[in-house]
Amino acid sequence: MIVGINGQNHDASMSLVDNESILWAAHAERYSRIKNDKHLNTDMIREMYEYGSPKVAVWFEKPFSKSLRKLYSGERPWWCNPKEELKRVGLGHLSLEKVGHHESHAAAGFYTSGFMDAAILVVDAIGEWDTVTMWHGTQYGLNKVWSLKYPDSIGLFYTAFTQYLGLKPNEEEYILMGMAALGKPILVEQLKKDFFNEFGPPFIDLKHNLHKGCRWWETPNYANKFDVAASVQYIMEEYLLGAVKTLKSFISTDNLVFMGGCALNCVANSRLAEESGFKNIWLMPNPGDAGSSIGAVAALERKHLNWHRPYLGTDIRRVLDIEDVVKELIKGNVVAVANGRAEFGPRALGNRSLLCDPRGPDAKARMNALKKREAFRPFAPAILAEQANNYFDMVVPTSPYMQFVMKCREPDLFPGICHYDNTSRVQTVNYADNPNFRAILELWYEKTGCPMLMNTSLNVKGEPLVNSLEDANRWEKLNGVKVF
Numbered sequence: 001m002i003v004g005i006n007g008q009n010h011d012a013s014m015s016l017v018d019n020e021s022i023l024w025a026a027h028a029e030r031y032s033r034i035k036n037d038k039h040l041n042t043d044m045i046r047e048m049y050e051y052g053s054p055k056v057a058v059w060f061e062k063p064f065s066k067s068l069r070k071l072y073s074g075e076r077p078w079w080c081n082p083k084e085e086l087k088r089v090g091l092g093h094l095s096l097e098k099v100g101h102h103e104s105h106a107a108a109g110f111y112t113s114g115f116m117d118a119a120i121l122v123v124d125a126i127g128e129w130d131t132v133t134m135w136h137g138t139q140y141g142l143n144k145v146w147s148l149k150y151p152d153s154i155g156l157f158y159t160a161f162t163q164y165l166g167l168k169p170n171e172e173e174y175i176l177m178g179m180a181a182l183g184k185p186i187l188v189e190q191l192k193k194d195f196f197n198e199f200g201p202p203f204i205d206l207k208h209n210l211h212k213g214c215r216w217w218e219t220p221n222y223a224n225k226f227d228v229a230a231s232v233q234y235i236m237e238e239y240l241l242g243a244v245k246t247l248k249s250f251i252s253t254d255n256l257v258f259m260g261g262c263a264l265n266c267v268a269n270s271r272l273a274e275e276s277g278f279k280n281i282w283l284m285p286n287p288g289d290a291g292s293s294i295g296a297v298a299a300l301e302r303k304h305l306n307w308h309r310p311y312l313g314t315d316i317r318r319v320l321d322i323e324d325v326v327k328e329l330i331k332g333n334v335v336a337v338a339n340g341r342a343e344f345g346p347r348a349l350g351n352r353s354l355l356c357d358p359r360g361p362d363a364k365a366r367m368n369a370l371k372k373r374e375a376f377r378p379f380a381p382a383i384l385a386e387q388a389n390n391y392f393d394m395v396v397p398t399s400p401y402m403q404f405v406m407k408c409r410e411p412d413l414f415p416g417i418c419h420y421d422n423t424s425r426v427q428t429v430n431y432a433d434n435p436n437f438r439a440i441l442e443l444w445y446e447k448t449g450c451p452m453l454m455n456t457s458l459n460v461k462g463e464p465l466v467n468s469l470e471d472a473n474r475w476e477k478l479n480g481v482k483v484f
């Protein structure tokens with residue numbers, strides 16, 4: 001039994017793996033209630049022991065190499081010390097292994113994909129030194145075939161502009177992506193001129209080290225912040241498409257695995273699904289650094305894991321009254337669900353969710369009143385899987401983890417779940433994905449003829465998802481909404 005660890009880094013996480021089985025996986029922030037918590041905590045360790053006692057810990061990156069890079073880039077503190085982190089939470093007795101940062105990403109993707117042969121692209125802001133890597137995954141293991149090194153990094157470029165737009169870097173990149181739909185990509189050539197010596201995906205040569213941001217850059221007076229977002233998003237998509245096409249040209253396979261923080265960009269993911277030339281695409285549903293706690297174990301073991309579902313965290317064991325949930329929904333109320341094991345990954349997929357009727361002009365306003373978030377951001381639909389094609393132009397056959405956006409065919413009927421460009425980040429729901437959520441959707445469909453619900457995370461803006469029963473009770477009291 002091995003525990004994989006991502007620590008001393010944004011989104012600390014742990015995953016407990018026994019042979020091919022992922023027994024438990026969790027984000028530190030859900031226990032400490034500190035958003036994007038860098039550190040492990042004793043509450044999560046206590047819960048881990050309910051699932052097993054590991055003898056070995058594997059760290060998700062190479063601390064010495066990371067320390068050198070942090071020293072070089074002027075980050076403080078620069079010294080990474082996994083032993084210290086483990087000792088602090090009472091795990092100092094475990095024997096400690098280390099694997100590479102991008103190796104963890106690649107392994108998390110390939111060894112949960114079910115593919116025996118795949119081309120793998122990893123893109124993030126930065127690991128130790130790698131910022132983009134390409135791998136060939138086969139039955140013989142993972143072979144790195146190409147890499148781009150810091151400070152050249154398309155992820156850092158995107159993160160720098162996240163900060164430039166007044167958002168939190170390494171956390172609110174998804175808001176930049178959402179803003180892009182409201183602007184026009186009129187600054188693409190200007191940005192390329194100002195920031196790139198060379199732009200030939202997968203190769204790029206940045207003019208500036210963007211680690212400390214780009215606040216010095218001035219938006220031309222003919223553009224607004226949404227145009228900046230649209231242009232940055234355009235460049236990211238152009239880069240990723242160029243990179244996967246290069247990958248396709250030298251690895252002969254139908255299967256693409258895309259990982260790293262940039263694989264959270266669901267707009268770009270959809271373009272990769274449609275335009276990359278690969279028949280199949282797999283993004284592990286927690287593709288950023290948090291998912292690397294699974295990846296670290298996979299990289300060490302170099303064997304496929306049994307990936308079933310992302311419900312791997314804290315278990316709230318109680319009976320979910322499906323009829324009562326649907327009765328509340330029919331009344332037009334927002335319904336909170338905190339039941340079963342928490343999702344491992346950034347999306348609430350039915351076990352820590354807020355649900356409501358997606359029809360009518362006021363659906364978004366009702367949810368926004370609770371969530372206290374920017375009015376321009378849309379909410380996502382969860383739909384009976386077999387109905388998805390009737391309402392959305394599906395770019396992938398199923399989308400159980402909300403990783404892709406699709407054009408909604410009837411945006412006027414469902415304004416709450418459509419963005420300004422009439423796309424939706426669709427979650428398809430089968431019985432095997434989540435029996436309780438499926439039962440809610442089936443009964444809702446039977447009573448109303450509507451096969452989808454609006455589904456968003458059970459939290460308020462800036463807070464981690466509700467995790468435990470205590471969190472759920474606290475949330476219920478604070479917001480006056482019954483949690484089922």
Ligand SMILES: [Fe+2]
Nearest residue numbers: 124126261289
């Ligand atoms: Fe990463």
